[in-house]
Amino acid sequence: MASQVTRSVKLDEIWPELEDGIYTIITDFNKGFPKQKWMQLYTHVYNYCAASQSRTTRGLTSKQQQQQQSQSSGASFVGEELYNRLNHFLKKHMKDLLKSTESKMDESLLNYYYTEWDRYTSSMKYTNNIFQYLNRHWVKREVEDGKKEVYEIFILSLVVWRDFLFTPLKARLTSSLLDIIENERNGYQINTQLVKGVINGYVNLGLNKEKPKETNLQVYKTSFEELFQTATENYYTNESLKFISENSIADYMKKVEIRLNEEVKRVQQYLHPSTEADLIARCEKVLIEKHVEVIWNEFQSLLENDKISDLTRMYSLLSRIPRGLDPLRATLEKHVQTVGLQAVSSLASSGAAIEPKTYIETLLKVFKKYNDLVTGAFRSDTGFVASLDKACRRFINENAVTQAAKSTSKSPELLARFTDFLLKKSSNNPEESEMEQLLGDVMTIFKYIEDKDVFQDFYSKMLAKRLIHGTSTSEDLEGTMIGKLKSTCGYEYTSKLQRMFTDISLSRDLLERFNSHIEQNGNGVTLGMDFSVMVLATGSWPLQPPNTNFSIPKELQVCEQLFQNFYQHQYSGRKLNWLHHLSKGELKTKYLPTSKKGYTLQCSTYQIGVLLQFNSYDTLSTEEIQESTQLIDSVLKVTLTSLTKSKILLADPPLEEDDISKSTSFSLNKQFKNKKNKIFINVPVLTQVKEEIDSIHKTVEEDRKLQIQAAIVRIMKTRKQLNHQNLLSEVIQQLQTRFNPKVNIIKKCIDMLIEKEYLQRVENQKDFYAYVA
CATH class of the missing domain: 1.20.1310.10 (Cullin Repeats)
Structure with a gap:
């Protein structure tokens, strides 16, 4: 039989030195630790764990040796005892630290806790290296076997700290943290690095039982964040009620803006980033949502006084809460409409004729003022843009000027x-x-x-x-x-x-x-x-044919006839219609005394036709002028009125309120004077302008009827059959980009199309139409 004798390393022999070394590292880590001493401690752990793999096997068969090794598992037994000794040592150290905290409160407690935490975690990383052999073999095997209460040495140190120091202290620690944060909110300077260090400890103690090397936020959330959020809500509830009762809404909004920025900065300085969303949401609820009606009520006053910075701030704050901006949009719409109507009303109340330039500039002034507000203070918010558009559409299309014109x-x-x-x-x-x-x-x-x-x-x-x-x-x-x-x-x-x-x-x-x-x-x-x-x-041209006959002067007949012949030769089959009422020309005066300068008169063709008669006659009556020009009464009256008002012609008897009779005689004014050499006398009189405007409006009404009929036919040709209400809706939808068709006009157009047999009523169905192919 083979035999081997190896002396086992007993734990009692090496533990006193290990314990003393670990204690020195934990308590005096900042003073340094000799490398030679570290190697000696590491060797003790190594020899103890490694020596246990060799056992005395004298007197045993090979089969018995294998059985003994299988039962004892060598290092497993010795590793467990070493692990337990270290665990017990760390727990005892926690009890000592806990006892030292009994007399400490508030910031002194936090300072002590943070100092010991920093020293402990740093020293345990160092200690973890001494026990690296134990980590690699015994701890690893135990973890693989599913023992969840066994950790690597550094993780073990955190578990011990959490269970035997942090847990008994956490209520006092959290209370101290909340007090110091409240002091900061009250304007006092605090040690943010201290707060950050303690809170980071909360985060690092959130060990994952399934994966011990990973951390979660459970400890941070349950032991600090939940209490912090509640304290924050209570603090700002009290502060906001007091502040808003003693200050203006404008000042309150400034305060809220400052507070929200402070809370964001607070997260950045010493809280975990995950806290920000819920923290700001709670602050918004307490500071904004609970006082939203008071803030809404201030909006009208800010609008009336053009408080742009306050309006900007109000938009920024209310946009943070659900439906916070809805009442503001409605108020803005009503306000802009009122301001626009008042501006136009002031313009109309002057009694003077409305000048297009003044009218449009008045509308633009209102629009630009509130458009700048919407694009600036309200950041082109789509809801406010829509409110502005609705208001402008109303006061531009229906105001004092349109009401006076009844159109x-x-x-x-x-x-x-x-x-x-x-x-x-x-x-x-x-x-x-x-x-x-x-x-x-x-x-x-x-x-x-x-x-x-x-x-x-x-x-x-x-x-x-x-x-x-x-x-x-x-x-x-x-x-x-x-x-x-x-x-x-x-x-x-x-x-x-x-x-x-x-x-x-x-x-x-x-x-x-x-x-x-x-x-x-x-x-x-x-x-x-x-x-x-x-x-x-x-x-292509919106030109009406002349409403009068006109005998063109012989001086112009040659030119007109030459061009007529040339054009008909160029384009056979085309017909030219001469629009003399739109033509104009220039005449030079030669009838004034030689001592007086000559003038160039810019005239309409009708005025030229009248004036050229005085090349042959000194005086002509209205009837004689009409006979030679063939102009109808109304046109001749306008033409003669313009010439007498410009003092080119003299009337006998002098005209009173444009009262021209058949017997009124006219002659050239040989004493005519004017500062200008070129004189424009083709100025339309007010009656002409009014007639032209009325004519355009009449033309528009007729065109609209045709467009409505065309739209009805298009729709019915596509739909074949449609009820009355749907037909009205589709016609309005098609035409509203050009004009708003009136329902009564649409009904008349439907009746006209039925008469023309484009549509027919469907039998036994009320208000139902069918297209007639």
């Missing part, structure tokens, strides 16, 4: 006239650099206009005049405006406007060809004057 179409009319003011040549035109912004302002108001078809009709007629008379500020700006309208309303809205520009270009080419033709093939015929003409397509 919601007044705003689009004035907007079109303002646009005409911008785009027409004038000494009052803004700088070109400003024009882009001003056209953008036009589109801002246009966005809120409900009757966009009214704007379209006025705009197209005014554009036609600018193009015909060459009074546009710039073709580039005209193109820019049309581009803006196209991007807002689509191609169909601006198609005719764009074709008008095409016609102008084609007319220029045609006029050049005509002039070349006269030079080359005139056979000595000359025009005798500067002559230009525009040929415009009837379908």
Whole structure:
């Protein structure tokens, strides 16, 4: 039989030295520990665990040796005793530390706890290395066998600290932490590093039983965070009630903003990041949600006094809580509508005629003020944007001016006239650099206009005049405006406007060809004057035929006839209709005494027809002028009135309130004087302007009926059958981008389409229509 004798290392022989070394490390770790001493302790642990693997086997068979090794498991037995000795030592050390805390309170307790925790955890990492051999063999085997109460030495040290020091102390520790945090909230300086160190200890003690090397937040949550959140809620409940009773809402909101920022900073400084969401939510509930009605009630006052910084702060705070902003949006809508109506009402109450420029600038002033508020203080919040849009749409379309005119179409009319003011040549035109912004302002108001078809009709007629008379500020700006309208309303809205520009270009080419033709093939015929003409397509231009006959003066007949012949030769089958009521020209005066300067008169063709009669006669009666010009009474009256008011003609007897009779005689004013050499006398009188406006509105109403009928046919052609209410809804939905169709007009259009046999009523079904193919 083989035999081996090995001396076993007894625990009682090495433990006193191990215990003394561990105690020195734990209590005087900051003074350092000799490396040679560390190696000696490590060797003791190694020799004890390793020596236990060899046993005396004399007198045993091989089978008995294997059985003994299997039963004793060698190091398992000795490792367990060493592990238990260390565990007992650490528990005793905890009792000593706990006894030392009995006389300590508040910050002194926290200081002592943090100092010992820092020393203990640092020293136990060092100690863990001394017991590394035990960790690798016995501890590892025990853990693998499913023994959950066995840990690596460092983890064991944390478990012992948690169970035998932290648990008895945690109520006092947490209370001290909450007191020191409350002191900080009350404005005192505190040692944030101390608080952070103690709280980190809470986090590190959250050991996972399933995976001891991992930590969770259970200890932190249950022993500190829950109590901290409750204390926070109580603190701010009391503070907010007291502060809001003694200060203004504006000051209270500043206080809340400061407090919320402080709590975020508090988390960053010494709390666990997971605390922030719940902490801020609780603060928001206590500081904002519980006082939300008082804050809501202050909103109107802040709006009226333009307290932008306070409004910004209110939005920021109320956006944190559910539905906190809803009442503010409703209040803003009502306030903006009221301010807009009051602004327009003040304008209308002056009694003077409403100037388009003043009216649009008044609307824009209100819009820009509150748009700046919405985009700035309210961060372009979609709800506030919608409230602003609703309010603007209401006061722009229905206000004192539209009520006085008894028409919601007044705003689009004035907007079109303002646009005409911008785009027409004038000494009052803004700088070109400003024009882009001003056209953008036009589109801002246009966005809120409900009757966009009214704007379209006025705009197209005014554009036609600018193009015909060459009074546009710039073709580039005209193109820019049309581009803006196209991007807002689509191609169909601006198609005719764009074709008008095409016609102008084609007319220029045609006029050049005509002039070349006269030079080359005139056979000595000359025009005798500067002559230009525009040929415009009837379908593209909003031009009405003249409402009067007109006998063109013989001085102009040659030019007109030459162009008529040239055009018909170029385009056989086309018919030219001369629009003399839109034509104009210039006359030079030669009848004034030689000592007086001559003038150039810019006149309408009708005015030219009247004035040229005085080349042959010194005095003419109304009846004689009418006979020679063939103008109807109303047009002749307007023409003669404009010439007498500009003092070109003298009336006998003098006119009173435009009272022109058949016998009134007219003669040239040979004493005429004017500071200007070139005089524009083709100024339409108010009656003309009113008639033109009324005509446009009438045209719009007729066009609307046609559009409503077209929409009804489109819908019914698709649906085949539809009840009355659904048909109304779909027609309104289709047309509301251009105008708001009135229900009574839709009903009339339905009846008209039934009469025209586009629709029919469905038998035995009330208010049900069918499409007739």
